[in-house]
Amino acid sequence: MDNSKIQQRKPAIDKAHALSLAKQVLMTESGAITELAARLDRSSFAEVVSCVLACRGRVVVTGIGKSGHVARKIAATLASTGTPAFFVHPSEASHGDLGMIQAHDVVIALSYSGETDELIALVPHLKREGVPLIVITGNLYSTLAEAADIALDAAVASEACPLGLAPTTSTTAALALGDALAVVLLDARGFSAEDFARSHPGGSLGRRLLTRVSDIMRTGDALPTIDQEATLQQALVEISGKGMGMTAILDERRKVIGIFTDGDLRRCLEKGAALGTPVRALMKPSPRTIGGEQLAVDAVALMEAAPKISQLLVVDDEQHLIGALHIHDLFRARVL
Numbered sequence: 001m002d003n004s005k006i007q008q009r010k011p012a013i014d015k016a017h018a019l020s021l022a023k024q025v026l027m028t029e030s031g032a033i034t035e036l037a038a039r040l041d042r043s044s045f046a047e048v049v050s051c052v053l054a055c056r057g058r059v060v061v062t063g064i065g066k067s068g069h070v071a072r073k074i075a076a077t078l079a080s081t082g083t084p085a086f087f088v089h090p091s092e093a094s095h096g097d098l099g100m101i102q103a104h105d106v107v108i109a110l111s112y113s114g115e116t117d118e119l120i121a122l123v124p125h126l127k128r129e130g131v132p133l134i135v136i137t138g139n140l141y142s143t144l145a146e147a148a149d150i151a152l153d154a155a156v157a158s159e160a161c162p163l164g165l166a167p168t169t170s171t172t173a174a175l176a177l178g179d180a181l182a183v184v185l186l187d188a189r190g191f192s193a194e195d196f197a198r199s200h201p202g203g204s205l206g207r208r209l210l211t212r213v214s215d216i217m218r219t220g221d222a223l224p225t226i227d228q229e230a231t232l233q234q235a236l237v238e239i240s241g242k243g244m245g246m247t248a249i250l251d252e253r254r255k256v257i258g259i260f261t262d263g264d265l266r267r268c269l270e271k272g273a274a275l276g277t278p279v280r281a282l283m284k285p286s287p288r289t290i291g292g293e294q295l296a297v298d299a300v301a302l303m304e305a306a307p308k309i310s311q312l313l314v315v316d317d318e319q320h321l322i323g324a325l326h327i328h329d330l331f332r333a334r335v336l
Contacts, residue, residue, distance in 0.1 A: 025160040029172045032156040036173050040180075044150045048134055049184050051150060052083060055132075057104030059085035062093065064118050066167040067110040067174065074108070074178030081182050082191035090118035098125055108134045112154070112170045114142020123147045136174050152177060213299055214292035216333045217314045217323030218244070225250055225321065228257060232268060232282065233275035235260050244326050246311045249283050255319045258283035261311070289315045292322055296335045299325055 052059055059078055063071035071087055078085035088097050090109075101107065107126055109119050114137040123144070126133050135148035138155040145151040154177050160168040185191075224242035226234055228251055238247040239262055249258040260283045268282055290299050290312050303309050314323035330336040 063110035114139040259287035
């Protein structure tokens with residue numbers, strides 16, 4: 001298709017007006033969250049926290065339409081921060097998914113109007129089963145709020161939509177309230193960064209907090225090593241053959257006594273060192289080492305502290321060589 005025709009179909013944009021409207025939306029929504037924070041002192045928020053902490057089952061979050069999308073996100077945030085939670089669609093609940101809600105669970109229902117038919121239909125079942133119902137709503141006098149064990153006020157003065165119709169400010173407020181709940185619960189449970197990493201093993205934080213040096217280090221025949229009696233020529237062969245840009249020098253008990261890098265090799269050859277020179281006379285003694293059980297991010301920190309270092313020797317408590325790590329290994333493990 002002719003690109004000129006596509007350009008002709010685009011409506012003209014008043015950039016100044018677009019920027020002004022966008023700022024207005026952000027100010028409206030941020031203002032609503034500020035007002036929500038001010039009202040929190042007078043709300044039942046602490047009761048909600050106590051109710052969820054006392055829950056022996058799971059937190060079931062539900063809502064429909066835009067509130068349903070927010071409910072899904074709240075459930076996901078709770079689940080990833082130490083509070084077992086999942087989302088149930090209220091329409092599907094009436095067609096069999098009610099079986100997913102057990103007596104030891106807690107239900108959090110989102111409805112700005114508080115009059116959502118699909119949610120109201122769930123109330124009799126929850127009451128029969130004795131399941132606590134928490135409602136996040138913009139109307140504390142609504143049917144759902146009156147039926148709830150605890151109702152949280154998420155009312156906003158206006159939607160950011162110029163028509164006052166599309167859920168914008170109201171969904172932002174509900175989402176922020178859900179985030180506040182998740183963070184307070186996280187803190188109350190003593191949920192740590194390590195706990196977070198365990199539930200996010202595929203994410204960058206999970207890799208950084210769970211990957212240990214022993215998981216990615218090179219071992220066995222891939223290790224470049226020579227003994228303390230080796231010559232410069234033998235070091236050259238070992239460095240070239242193992243592709244790590246260095247070789248470890250070991251004593252008769254396989255303890256590390258030094259390291260000889262390709263940089264050292266180049267400088268020795270430039271100075272005319274004989275290939276028969278004992279490498280022990282040329283090596284760097286007491287090289288930087290790391291333990292196999294240390295986190296890979298600790299290896300990153302060591303390398304960053306000495307920018308010219310791109311390899312680390314991995315040793316046990318008695319300085320026996322057990323592995324080696326190259327900066328490329330850290331890149332491949334995606335911890336750098």
